[in-house]
Amino acid sequence: MPSINRNSPIPIYHQLKAIIKEQIESGVWRPGDCIPTEQELCQQYAISRSPVRQALKELVFEGLLFRRAGLGTFVEGCIAGEPATDTPIRMMNSDPHWSRVLDHASRAWNATHPNLRIQFEIESVSHNALYSTLSAAVGSGTAPDVAMVDGVWVAGLAQSGFLYPLQDQTAETQRKHGEFAQGLHPAFVEANSHAGKLYGLPAKSDTSLLWYRKDWFEREGLAPPRNWQALLDVARYFLQPALQARYDGPHPLIFPGGAVAGEATVYNLMPFVWSAGGEIFNTEGAVALDTPATRRALQFLQELIAVHHVVPPEVTGYDEHTTPHLFARGKAAMALGGSYESDVILDASGWDYEAFSRRVGYVAPPSAPDGHSVSTVGGTSYVVLRQCPSPTLVMDVLQLVTDPAVVGDMYRQTLQNLPSPAFDALLRPATDPLLTQTSRMIASGRARPSIPGYVKLSRQLQAMFEAAMSGDEPIGDITRRTSEFIGVIVELPCRSS
Numbered sequence: 001m002p003s004i005n006r007n008s009p010i011p012i013y014h015q016l017k018a019i020i021k022e023q024i025e026s027g028v029w030r031p032g033d034c035i036p037t038e039q040e041l042c043q044q045y046a047i048s049r050s051p052v053r054q055a056l057k058e059l060v061f062e063g064l065l066f067r068r069a070g071l072g073t074f075v076e077g078c079i080a081g082e083p084a085t086d087t088p089i090r091m092m093n094s095d096p097h098w099s100r101v102l103d104h105a106s107r108a109w110n111a112t113h114p115n116l117r118i119q120f121e122i123e124s125v126s127h128n129a130l131y132s133t134l135s136a137a138v139g140s141g142t143a144p145d146v147a148m149v150d151g152v153w154v155a156g157l158a159q160s161g162f163l164y165p166l167q168d169q170t171a172e173t174q175r176k177h178g179e180f181a182q183g184l185h186p187a188f189v190e191a192n193s194h195a196g197k198l199y200g201l202p203a204k205s206d207t208s209l210l211w212y213r214k215d216w217f218e219r220e221g222l223a224p225p226r227n228w229q230a231l232l233d234v235a236r237y238f239l240q241p242a243l244q245a246r247y248d249g250p251h252p253l254i255f256p257g258g259a260v261a262g263e264a265t266v267y268n269l270m271p272f273v274w275s276a277g278g279e280i281f282n283t284e285g286a287v288a289l290d291t292p293a294t295r296r297a298l299q300f301l302q303e304l305i306a307v308h309h310v311v312p313p314e315v316t317g318y319d320e321h322t323t324p325h326l327f328a329r330g331k332a333a334m335a336l337g338g339s340y341e342s343d344v345i346l347d348a349s350g351w352d353y354e355a356f357s358r359r360v361g362y363v364a365p366p367s368a369p370d371g372h373s374v375s376t377v378g379g380t381s382y383v384v385l386r387q388c389p390s391p392t393l394v395m396d397v398l399q400l401v402t403d404p405a406v407v408g409d410m411y412r413q414t415l416q417n418l419p420s421p422a423f424d425a426l427l428r429p430a431t432d433p434l435l436t437q438t439s440r441m442i443a444s445g446r447a448r449p450s451i452p453g454y455v456k457l458s459r460q461l462q463a464m465f466e467a468a469m470s471g472d473e474p475i476g477d478i479t480r481r482t483s484e485f486i487g488v489i490v491e492l493p494c495r496s497s
Helices: 012-025 037-046 049-061 098-113 129-141 151-159 171-182 188-192 214-220 228-240 243-245 265-276 293-305 313-317 322-328 339-349 354-358 391-401 404-413 433-444 454-470 476-491
Strands: 065-068 074-075 089-094 117-123 146-151 200-213 251-254 332-338 360-363 378-386
Touching: 012 037, 012 049, 012 265, 037 049, 049 065, 065 098, 065 243, 074 339, 089 129, 089 391, 098 117, 098 339, 098 391, 098 404, 117 171, 129 146, 129 265, 146 151, 151 188, 151 200, 151 378, 151 454, 188 200, 188 378, 200 214, 200 265, 200 339, 200 391, 200 433, 214 360, 228 243, 228 293, 228 332, 228 339, 251 454, 265 332, 265 378, 265 454, 293 454, 293 476, 313 454, 322 332, 322 339, 332 339, 339 354, 339 433, 354 360, 360 433, 378 391, 391 404
Parallel strands: 089 117, 089 146, 251 332
Antiparallel strands: 065 074, 146 378, 200 332, 200 360, 200 378
């Protein structure tokens, strides 16, 4: 039996890693096998628990081992032995970074299902093209098995008959998904349901916020803005010539401001309307967007560009990627965005997580003077298409893909949230400051309306914000027209004030 050489300059944990890898590669431990526990390895090699934990942690990260809470540590299914034929699961999404999570999850599935192996085949398209591309694929009979979609699309896709309800399979599947729904924040169950049935499995949750350059703010002795006036004051501060020279001419504030950015514009700017007291629908179910509160919010956003010159007019032409990329490259002191952009900022900046933590701060969107701060909460959901040949298998795989015990560490590494109290329990403020703060914001934020006609409604809101930013017509005309168009779309009366 291989042994640990305590006199070797090679660290003990590294020696143990090599021993475990040799056992796997030689076939002593085969795919799906449960390896000895930490305590057993400590006793077997007469070493302390610290190097054992380090060795196992690195082997899990490298994809050779997989941990199941309460069950043990297993050999991944793709390491040794003759592999079974993989069942392809075709997926369409708009997040090329998500392949890391799916690769991890597929290894986890294959490790415990060596005779029912799966492999994700991913087609990534831009977020703005995803809905139309998916709809076209359904119409042509080439729909994927599963898609990752904005949660506000689920009701519309379900009403169109594109999706499998998650409860309409076997009794066992119904039980599993009933338990899954109980483990979600209630707002996400509602957002992923239609006509009383659950159609979407939340893949990740997010919240709108204000990114700011924490290192610049600390150097200047500034506090992050919590209300509109403070936002304007800080933005004006960074507009001073001395500050522009010191930080190489950054924009004081940027955000997606038009239809080119699609849903990102609605996601980031609706908090201004909500904080001012505006609503899309009133409690009676009528369209209620044309109000002084909405006009007040749009007027403030317009004046940031036209009067105060702290926001560049080009924001109306930004796409959904422009804002986080400019912020990551030091071209803005503040940026309205979403917590889902953290990995984009990391990639675009080249910072590691430590540098990101030093340089980037985040707070809830600033509030109206007499209002309270409101964040948009949302997320991405897995949905199973009606053309999927093996819906029960796919749903079982997705159940594992959204299990905090399986993907929780991967989510933490990639700075992503799951809308689940079980995931929140994994977070520690000292090591997960962004996720800890955003998880609290998610629990108390506002969701966009989950209605079948949301995609068309959103296009009207995008046009409303873009028209306000452009300043080519009175704000009152913009809100009145938008309210009337939305009323036609959703077939509801309009109430103006």
